[in-house]
Amino acid sequence: MQTAMNHWIIAPLVLPALVAPLLILTSRHNLAAQRVVSIAATLALLAVAIGLYGLAQDGTVRPYLVGAWPAPYGIVLILDRLSATMVLLFAVLALAIVLYATAGWDTRGRHFHPLFQFQLLGVNGAFLTGDVFNLFVFFEVMLIASYGLMLHGGGAQRLKAGFQYVTINLIGSTLFLFAVGTIYAVTGTLNMADLARKVAAVGAGDTALLGVGAVLLFMVFALKASVAPLHGWLPTAYAAAPGLSAALFMIMTKVGAYTILRVYTLIFGADAGAVAGIVTPWMLPAALATLVVGALGMLAARSLLSLACFAVVWSMGSLLVAFGLFDAGGIGAGLYYVLHSTMAGATLFLLVDILVPQRGGAEDRLVPAAVGHPVLLSGLFFAAAIAMAGLPPLSGFLGKLMIMEASRGSAAVTWIWAMLLATSLVAILAFARAGSVLFWKPATPHGAPAASTPPLKPLPVMVFAGLLGATVALTAFAGPVRREMGLTAAQILDTGAYVRAVLGPAPLASAGKP
Amino acid sequence: MEVLVASAIGLLTAVGVYLVLRRQTFPVVIGTVFLSYGVNLFLFATGRLAVNQPPIYSAGAAGYADPLPQALVLTAIVISFGMTALVVVLALRSFLETGSDSVEDSPGAADEATAAQVTTDQARP
Numbered sequence: 001m002q003t004a005m006n007h008w009i010i011a012p013l014v015l016p017a018l019v020a021p022l023l024i025l026t027s028r029h030n031l032a033a034q035r036v037v038s039i040a041a042t043l044a045l046l047a048v049a050i051g052l053y054g055l056a057q058d059g060t061v062r063p064y065l066v067g068a069w070p071a072p073y074g075i076v077l078i079l080d081r082l083s084a085t086m087v088l089l090f091a092v093l094a095l096a097i098v099l100y101a102t103a104g105w106d107t108r109g110r111h112f113h114p115l116f117q118f119q120l121l122g123v124n125g126a127f128l129t130g131d132v133f134n135l136f137v138f139f140e141v142m143l144i145a146s147y148g149l150m151l152h153g154g155g156a157q158r159l160k161a162g163f164q165y166v167t168i169n170l171i172g173s174t175l176f177l178f179a180v181g182t183i184y185a186v187t188g189t190l191n192m193a194d195l196a197r198k199v200a201a202v203g204a205g206d207t208a209l210l211g212v213g214a215v216l217l218f219m220v221f222a223l224k225a226s227v228a229p230l231h232g233w234l235p236t237a238y239a240a241a242p243g244l245s246a247a248l249f250m251i252m253t254k255v256g257a258y259t260i261l262r263v264y265t266l267i268f269g270a271d272a273g274a275v276a277g278i279v280t281p282w283m284l285p286a287a288l289a290t291l292v293v294g295a296l297g298m299l300a301a302r303s304l305l306s307l308a309c310f311a312v313v314w315s316m317g318s319l320l321v322a323f324g325l326f327d328a329g330g331i332g333a334g335l336y337y338v339l340h341s342t343m344a345g346a347t348l349f350l351l352v353d354i355l356v357p358q359r360g361g362a363e364d365r366l367v368p369a370a371v372g373h374p375v376l377l378s379g380l381f382f383a384a385a386i387a388m389a390g391l392p393p394l395s396g397f398l399g400k401l402m403i404m405e406a407s408r409g410s411a412a413v414t415w416i417w418a419m420l421l422a423t424s425l426v427a428i429l430a431f432a433r434a435g436s437v438l439f440w441k442p443a444t445p446h447g448a449p450a451a452s453t454p455p456l457k458p459l460p461v462m463v464f465a466g467l468l469g470a471t472v473a474l475t476a477f478a479g480p481v482r483r484e485m486g487l488t489a490a491q492i493l494d495t496g497a498y499v500r501a502v503l504g505p506a507p508l509a510s511a512g513k514p
Numbered sequence: 515m516e517v518l519v520a521s522a523i524g525l526l527t528a529v530g531v532y533l534v535l536r537r538q539t540f541p542v543v544i545g546t547v548f549l550s551y552g553v554n555l556f557l558f559a560t561g562r563l564a565v566n567q568p569p570i571y572s573a574g575a576a577g578y579a580d581p582l583p584q585a586l587v588l589t590a591i592v593i594s595f596g597m598t599a600l601v602v603v604l605a606l607r608s609f610l611e612t613g614s615d616s617v618e619d620s621p622g623a624a625d626e627a628t629a630a631q632v633t634t635d636q637a638r639p
Contacts, residue, residue: 133586140593147600159608163539164617166601170546171534173597177553177590184583185560 006055009064009079011048012087012124015041020117028111035102038113042091042098045120049084049091056084059491061501063130071502072194078130078502081488082335086127086258089339090251092470093346094120096463097248100350103459105244108153115152118145119248126255130502132183132190132217135259136176139224143169146252149245150237161240168223168233176220182213193502196266196495200273207274214268218260218279225256226316228289235297235309243353246308247346253316254338261323261331266495269326283324284412288419290317295423298430304355304364307434308348311388314427315341318390321416322403329406331489336482337399340474344387344396347467351384354460355438358453366434368441372453378439380464385431387471390424395474400424402482519559526552539605539615546601550594557587 019041027033055062056079064077098116106112122142129135147169151162184190186206187198202210219230226234234253238246260283268278294314301307319341322334352364355377362369371377383394390396400420407416474481491497526548533545561580569581609615 133589137589137593140597144596144600147604151604156608156611159604159611163601163604163608166597166604167534167542167546167617170594170597170601171549173593174530174546174549174553177557180586181553181557181560181583184586185562 006062006064006079008048008051008055009062009077009128010066012045012052012091012128013077013121015045015048016117016120016124020114020121023114023117024111031106034113035106038116039095039098039102041117042095042120045124046088046091046095049088052079053084053088055079056081059487061491061498063502064128071504072189072191075134076130076191076193076502077128078192078498079128080498081484081491082258082262083127085335085485085488086254086338087124089254089342090120090123090127093248093251093342093467096346096467097244100244100247100460100463103457103463105152105242108242109151111148112152115145115148116248119149121145123251123255127258130192132180132192132195132263136173136180139176139255140173142252142255143173146245146249149248150241152242152245158240161236165233165237172220172223175216175223179213179216179220182209182216186210186213191502192263192266193499196269196271196499197503199267199275200271202273202275204274211275211278214264214275214278215282217263218282221256221260221263222286223256225253225260225320226290226313227256227286227320228293228313228317231290231293231313231316234313235306238309238312238349239303239305243349243356246305247349247353250312250342250345250349253312254342257316257319257323257334257338260320261334261492265326265331265492266498269493269495271495277326280324280326283320283326284416287317287320287324288415290314290320291419291423293317295426295430299426301430301434302366304352304366304434304438307366307430308345308352311348311427311430312341312345314423315345315388317423318400318403318420321420322406325407325410327406327409328486328489328493329409330403331492332482332486333399333402333406335485335488336395336402336474336478339481339485340387340395340399340471343467343470343474344384344394347384347464347471348388350460350464350467351380354456354464355381358456359438360453366437368437371439373456374439376456376461378435380461380468381435381438383468384464385435387468389427389431391428393475395471395478398475398478515563515565519555519563523552523556523559526555537616537618539609539617542617543598543601543605547594547598550590550598554587554590554594557583557590559583 019037023034023037062079063071065071066075101112119142122138122145125138126135126142129138147162147166150165151158180190186202186209187195189195189198199210223230238249264279268275270276291314294310294317297310298307298314301310319334319337322330322337356364358372358377359369387394387396390400404417404420407413410416530545530549530552533541533548536542561583564579567577567579568575569579
């Protein structure tokens with residue numbers, strides 16, 4: 001197993017980890033060089049991600065033992081269909097964002113590109129790691145970089161929102177450590193595969209403690225995934241963040257969803273003995289509540305950014321409804337929705353960023369105002385709104401259809417269908433209202449063009465079109481993509497294969513440590 | 515000893531939670547520091563409390579202390595130290611730019627403030 005180790009698996013971590021300090025050390029004052037290196041590195045990352053995705057296609061779980069230390073003792077990275085898919089998704093999004101940044105955002109503050117590369121490192125690490133404590137470390141790397149990106153450009157309101165964002169994440173990290181400590185105290189290991197083997201054999205006296213650890217950990221991931229009632233930080237933070245950072249952060253809520261999926265199928269899944277499916281009763285109600293909160297927030301939004309933020313919360317609700325089914329159909333549909341909602345969310349935030357300078361003093365508030373380039377921009381808004389709200393013909397509609405189809409066998413099918421359909425209607429209303437206020441209602445000086453709208457730069461619009469094109473591609477190739485995601489879901493649920501791949505085929509009576 | 519360590523963790527965490535819920539930024543920063551002290555002590559205790567036992571190897575040792583939690587605590591200390599430094603700077607900058615050290619912004623002022631923020635962004639090249 002060690003001899004056949006594929007060193008490309010660690011490349012998504014090594015590449016940004018080398019590029020980021022290189023940028024700071026060699027070209028901190030040379031923005032042009034930073035741009036070239038950063039874009040080249042992101043392109044290389046995309047190539048690696050495509051290669052890894054191809055590698056994972058054979059359906060085997062590939063562990064990468066760092067330093068060739070055997071599995072439960074050393075650091076393990078895992079390449080399987082799920083991690084390969086997430087890394088590829090992120091690489092595509094990252095390329096769009098780094099291109100968008102060169103249109104001007106990276107001149108508004110220092111060190112955009114190094115922070116961006118560190119963000120790549122953290123997120124890729126979180127997707128690839130096979131160890132719970134390592135997950136904590138990569139979460140921190142990801143968050144530290146995101147603090148920098150969120151505060152990029154400075155400004156009073158951003159600093160204030162940034163303080164709240166950092167504080168809530170510090171508290172989340174503390175909870176994470178409490179959870180990890182509790183789980184370690186009971187099982188004596190933090191390797192995910194080893195945990196999967198050991199939680200089933202935990203003695204009756206310790207199951208309560210283990211359950212506490214599992215639920216604490218769930219709270220941390222739910223905080224990251226902005227599940228109601230832990231969603232409150234997201235609208236404040238993302239509305240104050242620069243538009244392109246918010247678009248990049250679309251992946252961070254997905255990291256939360258990914259870790260929920262990974263940990264609560266592999267470690268606390270069906271084979272976990274006394275703690276099997278410990279979060280299942282909580283997940284669906286929380287996801288449905290997230291749907292409602294998101295939809296109401298969209299309806300109540302007084303600014304376009306706030307609308308976009310609550311749309312993200314709402315889409316996280318749909319996604320977690322699918323994951324909350326914890327079966328192959330639900331997970332497959334949920335994964336398709338992950339791809340869709342990452343692209344659609346990023347599209348929406350980029351649109352706001354393109355639109356706001358064209359509205360003069362009205363900024364992103366939902367009030368009638370003259371807007372430059374109304375025909376093109378209203379068309380773009382229409383497309384982004386359709387993608388996000390889940391209207392046909394774009395992928396949001398198909399994603400939602402798949403989730404509803406998957407939930408037909410569930411006991412809560414009435415609730416799921418009612419909530420999904422009702423909140424979708426509310427979302428459509430919110431977007432329709434926003435669109436008509438933005439583009440149809442006459443501005444106060446009737447019909448007068450906005451006094452001095454800056455010219456529309458071609459690059460941001462092209463990046464926007466590229467991301468929208470990804471959504472269209474997801475729609476056009478929905479069948480093959482859904483089949484891929486179905487295979488991924490089947491592999492996720494085959495936890496035995498994962499554990500054997502990491503720890504070898506020796507299911508000896510696991511002697512618990514303490 | 516268990517009672518002592520457990521009470522210390524509980525006390526540190528309680529102080530941390532209380533301070534984090536305050537309105538001003540400075541108590542919140544101190545609160546996160548207390549929380550991280552509490553969790554570090556907790557992590558230390560997850561390897562079971564052992565007195566005077568070697569962590570790695572020693573000939574003729576009666577038993578061993580668990581070395582892993584010590585490594586975890588070290589990592590956690592480094593991270594929380596860096597985070598505290600960041601959050602202190604952030605609180606200070608936020609105070610200097612807005613003239614208030616309140617964590618919360620008054621409801622209703624948020625929209626105007628966001629607009630001002632967007633203006634700031636546009637003003638930059």
